[in-house]
Amino acid sequence: MPNDDVKIKVRNLTKYFGDLHVLDNISFDVKKGEFLCVVGPTGCGKTTFLNLLTKLIPPTSGELYINDEPADPKIHNISFAFQEPSAFPWLTVEQNLEFGLKIKNIPKDVIKTRVERIIKLLGLEQFRKSYPHQLSVSSEQRIIIGRSFAMYPDLLLMDEPYGQMDIKMRYYLEDEVIKLWKEFGSTVIFITHNIEEAVYLAERILILSNKPSTIKKEVVVDLPRPRDFTDPKFVEIRKYVTELIKWW
Amino acid sequence: MKKTAAYDQKRRPIKKILNSLLPFVSITCLFLLWFYASNINPDLVPSPASTWERLIQLFVKPVNKMNLFGHVWASLQRVFIALACATVLGVTVGVMIGWSKTFKAIFGTLFELIRPIPPIAWLPIIIMWFGIGEFPKILIVFIGTFMPIVVNTYTGIRLVMPLHLDVARMFNASNRQLLFEVAIPSALPPIFAGIRNATSSGWMTVLAAEMIASKAGLGFLITRGMDYFDVPLILVGMLAIGIVGALLAIITEFIERLLCPWNKKLEQD
Ligand SMILES: Nc1ncnc2c1ncn2[C@@H]1O[C@H](COP(=O)(O)OP(=O)(O)OP(=O)(O)O)[C@@H](O)[C@H]1O
Ligand SMILES: [Mg+2]
Numbered sequence: 001m002p003n004d005d006v007k008i009k010v011r012n013l014t015k016y017f018g019d020l021h022v023l024d025n026i027s028f029d030v031k032k033g034e035f036l037c038v039v040g041p042t043g044c045g046k047t048t049f050l051n052l053l054t055k056l057i058p059p060t061s062g063e064l065y066i067n068d069e070p071a072d073p074k075i076h077n078i079s080f081a082f083q084e085p086s087a088f089p090w091l092t093v094e095q096n097l098e099f100g101l102k103i104k105n106i107p108k109d110v111i112k113t114r115v116e117r118i119i120k121l122l123g124l125e126q127f128r129k130s131y132p133h134q135l136s137v138s139s140e141q142r143i144i145i146g147r148s149f150a151m152y153p154d155l156l157l158m159d160e161p162y163g164q165m166d167i168k169m170r171y172y173l174e175d176e177v178i179k180l181w182k183e184f185g186s187t188v189i190f191i192t193h194n195i196e197e198a199v200y201l202a203e204r205i206l207i208l209s210n211k212p213s214t215i216k217k218e219v220v221v222d223l224p225r226p227r228d229f230t231d232p233k234f235v236e237i238r239k240y241v242t243e244l245i246k247w248w
Numbered sequence: 249m250k251k252t253a254a255y256d257q258k259r260r261p262i263k264k265i266l267n268s269l270l271p272f273v274s275i276t277c278l279f280l281l282w283f284y285a286s287n288i289n290p291d292l293v294p295s296p297a298s299t300w301e302r303l304i305q306l307f308v309k310p311v312n313k314m315n316l317f318g319h320v321w322a323s324l325q326r327v328f329i330a331l332a333c334a335t336v337l338g339v340t341v342g343v344m345i346g347w348s349k350t351f352k353a354i355f356g357t358l359f360e361l362i363r364p365i366p367p368i369a370w371l372p373i374i375i376m377w378f379g380i381g382e383f384p385k386i387l388i389v390f391i392g393t394f395m396p397i398v399v400n401t402y403t404g405i406r407l408v409m410p411l412h413l414d415v416a417r418m419f420n421a422s423n424r425q426l427l428f429e430v431a432i433p434s435a436l437p438p439i440f441a442g443i444r445n446a447t448s449s450g451w452m453t454v455l456a457a458e459m460i461a462s463k464a465g466l467g468f469l470i471t472r473g474m475d476y477f478d479v480p481l482i483l484v485g486m487l488a489i490g491i492v493g494a495l496l497a498i499i500t501e502f503i504e505r506l507l508c509p510w511n512k513k514l515e516q517d
Contacts, residue, residue, distance in 0.1 A: 054418050073420050080418045086411050090433045090510050100419040103429065131510040151419070 006068070007032040007155065007187040008053070013062035015048055022048050024212035025062070035181055035188045037198035039245060040208030040216075046191045047083055050157050053189075054080055066155065079153035081161045083191075087132040087143040094119070094128045096143050100151050118146040121176060138165045145173065149180055156181070156188045163193065174200055178225065195245070199238045200227050207244050217244050294480040299487075302480035311472060312463055316484070320492055322464035326382070326457075327450045327496075330389035334450075335443060338394045342401025342439070347427055359398065367392030367453045371460055380461035385454065392453035393446035400442025404435030437511045440504040447500050451493050466492075 008030035015023040022045040030036050040046055051057045053064055054073050064071040066078075079100070087096050097118050101111045119128055122142045132140045141164050148156060158177070162170045174197060181188050192198050198205050202221050209216040219241055227234055279296060286295035294302070307315045314322065344351040345359070367388050378384035408431045416430045458467025466485050473481035504511070 056414050056417065073418050078418060080415075082411060082415065084411055086415050088412060088415075088430070088434070090436065090508070099416075099429075103416060103419040103421045103425055133510065133512050147415075 005031055009065040011063045014060045016060045021212035024214050033185045033187055035203045037202035038191045038206045039198050041210050044208045044211055044213045047159055050159055077154040079148035079151040080157040081144050081148040083159040085140050087140050089132050092129050092131055093124055093143055097146050097150050100147055114150050118150045122146045138169055152184050153186055156186045158190045160191050195238055195241050299480045299483045303484050314464055319466050319469050323454050323466045326386050326389055326454050330386045331393050331450055334390050334393035334397055338397030339401050342398040343405055346402040346405025363395050368456050385457045388457045389450045389454045393450040396445040397442045400438045404438030405431050408434045437508050440508055444500045447496050
């Protein structure tokens with residue numbers, strides 16, 4: 001049953017690592033152009049889900065579809081901002097941003113304009129010739145985010161990308177990811193520990209339970225943008241989500 | 249925090265000056281010891297002055313038609329040729345063993361068996377096979393430099409962070425791109441460490457090879473000194489070996505810094 005509105009289809013997804021039961025029979029859809037946030041307790045399998053979606057690891061059972069085809073980074077234009085610092089230490093900031101574009105054989109002049117744009121967007125001008133180890137952790141994380149943005153991906157996966165950032169940078173990049181999402185119409189799956197961040201960004205929030213994880217609840221956030229942290233409706237949703245999680 | 253920094257700044261200059269003086273102190277001590285020893289038995293331990301004289305004489309009256317620089321160059325040339333071949337072949341073999349399970353299966357064990365044999369142990373058989381010309385000496389040095397380069401390259405390729413490979417895979421990198429864009433660049437620091445080891449090991453090996461059979465080079469100079477009971481010449485040879493060895497280490501480190509500017513280990517001092 002082909003459906004033009006659905007970008008990602010997850011069906012009965014189950015993952016075991018040996019005896020460790022991580023994901024338990026999960027099914028959900030992500031709409032085309034949707035901004036989905038996933039929250040859940042530490043170690044519940046959020047990263048594992050993204051690894052499954054990008055075929056970095058195989059599922060124990062269940063299926064993943066992108067555009068109604070089995071998910072495959074070879075076919076789909078996916079960008080994945082990993083949770084761990086994953087900038088290439090042997091490349092300068094600029095070269096790191098170019099990396100994915102070069103791998104995909106994008107024309108040189110296109111690479112140049114895109115990278116310039118990303119450098120400006122992320123305020124990395126003064127670091128363009130620096131190596132990642134010369135940067136602070138939060139600046140290094142900006143490289144990873146920029147590397148994903150630069151692909152102008154169809155599907156953008158972000159695994160707690162702003163965890164290491166100070167609050168100012170985070171607010172700024174939260175708005176940037178929204179801008180990018182709107183401009184390119186990408187579908188975004190954004191994993192976070194920060195409920196306020198999830199409510200600020202998401203059109204829909206998936207709340208995962210403890211291991212073996214299932215979807216505990218789906219919360220639709222239909223507040224107008226730009227959103228206001230102090231708006232009573234915002235606060236209400238935030239409290240509601242917090243109530244649902246309570247993993248501490 | 250601030251207090252300690254200020255305190256350190258006050259203390260540092262004195263400590264810094266002291267630390268920069270210490271090498272001179274130790275070298276002076278060595279010289280004094282040398283003077284002292286040469287007073288006891290000048291035949292076996294020639295004084296610094298007569299060693300210096302011998303050095304000058306080496307330029308006036310060359311040994312085997314070559315002054316000191318000629319001999320240094322003779323040794324260096326052998327090392328450079330061997331090192332160049334070992335780098336090209338060693339990196340290639342190391343990458344193949346590190347990257348391909350099949351290659352590891354074929355050559356890994358073989359290599360582990362051959363590796364513990366020190367290059368000098370190859371000397372007799374290589375002389376028997378190839379005589380005492382230029383080629384066998386270069387071959388010995390090649391063996392001594394090839395091994396550390398292969399081992400380090402192999403290890404470097406094995407230790408590539410899976411996360412970095414995942415990043416490239418996610419961008420849909422081909423196997424070839426994974427190797428050339430991720431694995432090899434990330435292995436460059438260990439590869440260069442291997443070349444650094446190889447240079448010092450090659451320098452030692454060439455001298456040993458020259459001491460057995462040669463008409464030029466610093467190793468030859470030393471054996472000549474022994475044969476003619478020319479102890480100052482031995483000392484000149486030894487000092488030259490030390491100085492050239494140290495220069496080689498400095499040069500390789502400089503090249504390493506130039507080619508791997510991201511290497512944190514090099515930046516620490
Ligand atoms: N390759 C693996 N082999 C074995 N166990 C694994 C592997 N990867 C993850 N796990 C385990 O699976 C569980 C889920 O891990 P995952 O990294 O997906 O959690 P997460 O939700 O991303 O956590 P966090 O919030 O800390 O990022 C954890 O208990 C983890 O230890
Ligand atoms: Mg995770």
